[in-house]
Structure formats: C-alpha cells, structure tokens
Amino acid sequence: MVKLYKNEKGxxxxxxxxxxxxxxxxxxxxxxxxxxxxxxxxxxxxxLCDGSHKLTEEEFKNKKE
Ligand code: FES
Structure with a gap:
C-alpha cells in the first residue's frame, strides 16, 4: 500500500x-x-513538482512567457 498526503502548498x-x-x-x-x-x-x-508553487502570480506568468 502507498500512503500519500497533500500539503498546504499543494x-x-x-x-x-x-x-x-x-x-x-x-x-x-x-x-x-x-x-x-x-x-x-x-x-x-x-x-513532478518543479517548485513553481513557490512563485508569485507575476513570477509564474513571467516564467511561462
Ligand atoms: S506543487 Fe505544483 S509545482 Fe510544486
């Protein structure tokens, strides 16, 4: 059995x-x-998580461009 959990950051x-x-x-x-x-x-x-959850909305928008 695998046990997983989702933390507050996603x-x-x-x-x-x-x-x-x-x-x-x-x-x-x-x-x-x-x-x-x-x-x-x-x-x-x-x-896989690449750390993008840590970015602000603006930082994330700039990363995508
Ligand atoms: S949880 Fe989505 S990038 Fe980290």
Missing amino acids: QIKVVEGAVQLVNEDGTAVRHHPSKFSICGCGRSQTI
Whole structure:
C-alpha cells in the first residue's frame, strides 16, 4: 500500500511505499526513489513538482512567457 498526503502548498508527498510514475503513454517518469513530490497545484509542466508553487502570480506568468 502507498500512503500519500497533500500539503498546504499543494505538493503531494509519498509518506510510505514504492511508487512507479508513468506518463499517459506508459513511459516511466524518472524520479528519486523516495524524495520527490507530485505537483498538486497545477503549475508544473510535468507530473513532478518543479517548485513553481513557490512563485508569485507575476513570477509564474513571467516564467511561462
Ligand atoms: S506543487 Fe505544483 S509545482 Fe510544486
């Protein structure tokens, strides 16, 4: 069983268990075996948190341009 939780910043963290992440086409998403977060804020361009949740609205807008 895998245990996950979503923190107040939106990151989804693995608390317990091994996880294999895959893209829609089934290809594996490379990630650290135990230290990674799944994006729950919707700002990352991938399934993994890239830190974009920390940006202000203006910083995020500038990043996308
Ligand atoms: S939770 Fe979405 S970028 Fe970190």
